[in-house]
Each structure stands twice: as structure tokens, then as C-alpha cells.
Amino acid sequence: MSVTVRVPAKVNVQLAVGAARPDGFHDLANVFLAVGLFDEVTVTPAAELRITCEGPGAAQVPLDGTNLAARAAVALAERYGRTPDVHIHIAKDIPVAGGMAGGSADGAGALLACDALWGTGASHVELLDICAELGSDVPFSLVGGAALGIGRGEKLTVLETGGTFHWVFAMAERGLSTPAVFREFDRLVADSDVPVPVASPELLDALAKGDPDALAASVSNDLQPAALSLFPALADTLDAGRAAGALTALVSGSGPTTAFLARDAEAARQVARALSASGTCRAVRVTAGPVQGARLL
Numbered sequence: 001m002s003v004t005v006r007v008p009a010k011v012n013v014q015l016a017v018g019a020a021r022p023d024g025f026h027d028l029a030n031v032f033l034a035v036g037l038f039d040e041v042t043v044t045p046a047a048e049l050r051i052t053c054e055g056p057g058a059a060q061v062p063l064d065g066t067n068l069a070a071r072a073a074v075a076l077a078e079r080y081g082r083t084p085d086v087h088i089h090i091a092k093d094i095p096v097a098g099g100m101a102g103g104s105a106d107g108a109g110a111l112l113a114c115d116a117l118w119g120t121g122a123s124h125v126e127l128l129d130i131c132a133e134l135g136s137d138v139p140f141s142l143v144g145g146a147a148l149g150i151g152r153g154e155k156l157t158v159l160e161t162g163g164t165f166h167w168v169f170a171m172a173e174r175g176l177s178t179p180a181v182f183r184e185f186d187r188l189v190a191d192s193d194v195p196v197p198v199a200s201p202e203l204l205d206a207l208a209k210g211d212p213d214a215l216a217a218s219v220s221n222d223l224q225p226a227a228l229s230l231f232p233a234l235a236d237t238l239d240a241g242r243a244a245g246a247l248t249a250l251v252s253g254s255g256p257t258t259a260f261l262a263r264d265a266e267a268a269r270q271v272a273r274a275l276s277a278s279g280t281c282r283a284v285r286v287t288a289g290p291v292q293g294a295r296l297l
């Protein structure tokens with residue numbers, strides 16, 4: 001018997017970053033939106049824990065105990081006093097090291113799949129606790145939709161949204177390391193007072209109304225200067241999307257995937273065509289959000 005879970009990618013429509021904390025993490029006001037790019041995680045009983053992965057970028061995904069899906073299975077098994085004897089197969093569509101929480105999606109997916117396979121009866125709150133131990137983005141991968149994350153991004157408040165937003169994502173030729181981008185942020189702000197991160201009322205209002213123009217006017221990403229500093233060519237991709245009529249263009253999370261908001265599905269296809277022709281990215285995807293979080297298929 002196998003269990004399969006489908007888990008979405010995310011884009012951060014606001015990523016306000018505070019000063020580095022003593023533990024090395026940064027306090028955030030992190031407004032997540034789940035979008036329709038998905039990984040599928042399948043777990044099957046096996047003699048011992050084993051991971052396989054297929055799809056774009058699969059060669060970059062670790063197949064040992066460091067994989068977030070493996071860590072999720074081990075964490076749940078430890079809590080329920082059993083062995084994590086499963087084969088975890090990841091069908092990857094979320095870009096690897098792309099700033100769209102691909103590894104976090106696999107962690108949340110494996111957790112939900114193992115929970116269903118083993119019938120642990122864990123509560124939603126317990127699963128969220130395990131997610132938060134695995135990584136800052138993992139709780140949101142479980143929940144999906146739209147949410148504000150505070151603390152390191154793991155303390156979530158669900159947000160209502162008044163409509164669907166249409167997005168284009170441009171995948172880059174290489175990945176960026178999330179810790180390296182936060183380190184570059186620290187370097188760039190070293191001589192300034194970093195304000196306490198707060199969610200933008202205009203942005204929350206735009207999400208609640210489902211208004212793409214208002215959302216475009218209020219998106220922000222404090223990690224964008226750091227991502228551009230480490231990967232200057234991303235500025236060309238952002239410019240190409242803006243020139244093609246995107247309402248706004250920004251780096252997704254820690255990058256290097258770039259995100260373009262469009263007024264409707266047709267406008268999104270037009271931006272995607274122009275980005276593909278621009279030669280400034282590896283691949284282009286059109287999708288929409290919010291979509292629901294990790295769910296059993």
C-alpha cells in the first residue's frame with residue numbers, strides 16, 4: 001500500500017527581514033502565497049528508509065538523511081516510537097534551490113504521507129510543531145493558501161484572500177543558497193538600523209480584496225538586494241518581465257526564481273512568451289494562487 005501527497009510551491013508577496021538574532025535566524029514578517037507548482041511525495045512500506053527522486057533538478061536533491069522528506073519521516077517515527085521503514089519517492093516539479101520552498105514542500109508532504117500510512121492519529125497542531133522543527137518554511141507548505149509567518153516565519157496566521165492571482169515564474173540557470181542570501185543581507189545592512197519587520201496593511205488588504213493592481217503596488221522583498229548582489233543577471237530577467245507588461249516583478253524569497261504578477265491568465269501567458277524569448281532565464285511557468293497546502297491524493 002502506498003500513500004501520495006501533493007504539495008505546492010510558495011511565493012513571498014512580502015518578506016520583511018529584521019536584524020540577525022543571537023541564534024543566527026532573522027525575525028520576519030513573511031506573507032506567503034501557495035501557487036500551483038507541485039511536488040508529489042509517495043511513501044511505501046520498505047525494509048529500511050530509502051529516497052528516490054525524479055524530475056527537473058533531481059540530480060541536485062540529496063538522497064540521504066539530510067533530505068527534508070527523510071528528516072520528516074524520522075521525526076514522526078521517533079515521536080511515535082517506531083522505525084521510519086519507508087521508501088519515499090519525490091516527483092519534483094518545484095525548482096531546486098529556487099526560493100520556492102521545494103525542500104520544505106517535500107518535508108511537509110512526507111510528514112503527511114507517513115502520518116496517513118502509519119495511522120498515528122497526530123493532531124494538526126502536532127504536525128505543525130514537527131514542521132517548525134524541520135524548517136522555517138515547512139509549516140506553510142502544510143497549510144497552503146495564504147498566511148502571515150512571524151518569528152522565523154514558522155508562526156502562522158491564515159489570511160483570507162478575495163480572488164485568484166495570476167503569476168509567471170522564471171527559473172534561473174543555477175540555484176542560490178538560502179543561508180548565503182541571508183548572510184549577504186547581513187553584510188548589506190551592516191551599517192544601518194534594521195527596522196522591526198511588520199506586515200503591510202495595504203498588502204493584506206490587497207490580498208483580502210483579490211485586487212492584483214493593489215497587490216502589485218504593495219509587494220516587497222527585503223532579500224531582493226542580497227539575491228541580486230549574489231546573482232546580478234537576475235536584474236535582466238526582472239526588466240524583461242516588466243517590459244512585457246507584468247504588474248510587478250520580484251525575486252521569490254531568497255531567489256533566484258523571479259516572480260511576475262499579471263492582471264489575468266491571458267496577460268500572464270503574454271508575459272511568459274516574452275520572458276521565454278528574452279533568453280534571460282532557463283524556463284518559464286504560468287500558474288495561479290492561492291492553492292491549498294499539502295493534501296492526500
Ligand SMILES: C[C@](O)(CO)[C@H](O)COP(=O)(O)OP(=O)(O)OC[C@H]1O[C@@H](n2ccc(N)nc2=O)[C@H](O)[C@@H]1O
Nearest residue numbers: 024025026028135136137138152153178179182253254
Ligand atoms: C527565505 C525564505 O524561504 C522565505 O520564506 C525562508 O525564510 C527560508 O526558509 P527555510 O529555507 O525553511 O529556512 P531554514 O531551513 O529554517 O533555515 C535555513 C537558513 O536560512 C537562514 N534563515 C532562515 C529563516 C529565517 N527566518 N532567518 C534566517 O536567517 C539561516 O541562515 C538558516 O540557517
Ligand SMILES: Nc1ncnc2c1ncn2[C@@H]1O[C@H](COP(=O)(O)OP(=O)(O)OP(=O)(O)O)[C@@H](O)[C@H]1O
Nearest residue numbers: 067068096097098099100101102103104106137178
Ligand atoms: N527534498 C528536497 N528537495 C530539494 N532540496 C532539498 C531537499 N531536502 C534537502 N534539500 C537541500 O536543500 C537545499 C535547498 O533546496 P530547496 O529546493 O528547498 O531550496 P529553496 O526552494 O530555495 O528553499 P526556501 O525557499 O525554503 O528557502 C538544496 O540545495 C538541497 O541541498
